[in-house]
């Protein structure tokens with residue numbers, strides 16, 4: 001019930017449209033029942049009049065039939081257009097709502113969800129909510145009002161007939177389907193879960209295919225896939241049976257209503273309270289009334305699955321809203337209440353990088369556009385443990401990086417160097433310690449402002465399916481081709497891109513699969529260079545490059561920093577001589593600080 005109320009609350013923006021669509025559906029329903037009843041009455045009355053050799057006014061019923069036929073068509077058209085439009089808009093906005101809710105989930109929190117399962121929640125589960133709005137709420141309202149109107153009209157002729165119709169409508173449209181839905185709820189829930197599992201297994205299978213083949217594990221993977229597929233089919237069959245049962249009950253009740261109407265109306269005919277044409281009209285109206293509840297069995301039967309989808313959607317939305325373990329959930333709002341919004345100082349440059357030699361092309365490009373803001377970083381006592389991890393990934397770490405400084409972070413594998421990036425950029429909240437950016441406590445900044453301080457080339461480059469131009473413009477949508485080529489040149493990738501037949505328009509495939517590891521890395525570096533942020537963070541940018549290429553890349557990057565700070569995370573020796581200091585993460589052997 002709570003889930004249903006939350007779903008109804010979410011539909012509030014489209015409530016007006018859904019009400020209008022329901023009104024159109026009501027008009028179509030009433031017109032249809034009236035059309036059936038009046039047609040039956042008219043044909044019978046004409047037959048009786050013809051047999052008796054009497055004349056009758058057929059203009060009025062013929063006009064009514066035409067009117068009801070037009071109203072039915074218009075009503076159905078309007079109902080389809082309005083409710084579908086409203087529902088699709090609602091689902092689209094719900095998708096954005098959910099995306100905005102999960103966006104602040106830090107990468108480690110999102111890593112707990114399988115990507116296929118996340119996709120299923122964002123797509124299939126959300127789409128399934130359409131059933132609630134389109135096939136349940138609106139039809140239920142129409143059935144209640146339309147059924148009440150019909151029963152009230154029938155009661156003018158015969159109270160028992162009205163009661164019988166009401167009882168059968170209730171049984172076929174509500175009680176029966178609810179009972180069937182209750183019986184089939186476990187299967188409905190299983191269907192949703194199995195669909196999601198199959199989705200996740202499909203993604204895993206496709207993404208991990210090369211490894212499966214390499215290790216000869218494809219049979220085991222396919223067996224798991226097959227098991228989910230069979231479980232899904234079993235759940236679908238059970239649901240199909242339950243649906244057939246509810247539909248059969250509906251048809252049985254409609255037939256009973258027809259026969260009940262005849263049985264109850266015959267005595268009225270005998271007493272002269274109604275004539276033969278009225279009897280046919282009442283019987284057909286009773287039968288036609290079942291259109292009001294025709295869609296409810298299917299909708300109610302799917303309710304278990306819909307509620308399961310809603311539960312899955314709210315589970316992930318609530319996970320994003322609840323505080324991260326040991327810290328607060330990342331802020332989605334702009335500055336917190338009462339806090340002054342972060343205003344980065346205008347960038348004035350750094351003496352070390354202001355020499356004409358050091359002032360590269362990137363600097364002039366950045367000055368021509370927005371120019372970086374200054375952002376001194378001061379971090380102290382940073383400690384973070386990943387959810388479920390037995391020990392902190394980073395413990396009591398401190399760092400000071402003045403605007404324009406270049407610092408290398410070194411340390412052994414797994415000592416928390418990449419975790420430091422997540423903590424600085426606010427993608428995870430520290431369990432302990434503080435970060436200040438531009439003299440402002442980082443916790444007071446909204447996510448966008450905070451992330452705006454950094455341009456990051458992560459250890460695992462996140463490249464979308466698209467062209468090289470598309471990948472680069474993710475960092476700066478306004479960057480022209482000249483700027484893209486400058487960034488590629490600094491990242492030592494321009495010659496390789498220029499040699500491609502399509503150049504910047506070369507398609508790099510899903511996750512940059514058509515690129516080598518080193519090329520993907522350098523593309524990610526070029527992308528970070530394009531972002532006009534005051535702090536550049538490069539996580540193992542030289543991985544996969546030989547010593548000379550690694551040195552050349554870092555020399556070019558440093559020459560084109562244009563006053564930006566550089567945080568270089570590295571295992572290697574390349575570029576260390578260009579740094580102002582080398583900081584070892586606790587636990588690692590500290591290298592003596594070096595000056596450029």
Ligand SMILES: Nc1ncnc2c1ncn2[C@@H]1O[C@H](COP(=O)(O)OP(=O)(O)OP(=O)(O)O)[C@@H](O)[C@H]1O
Pocket residue numbers: 107108111386387389393394411412413414415416417418419420459
């Ligand atoms: N999402 C995660 N969930 C749980 N533990 C994680 C997660 N990401 C990293 N870790 C763990 O945290 C520790 C620090 O990881 P991190 O990637 O920060 O190390 P690193 O110093 O960058 O390693 P490398 O030198 O291999 O790049 C490691 O022990 C790692 O296994």
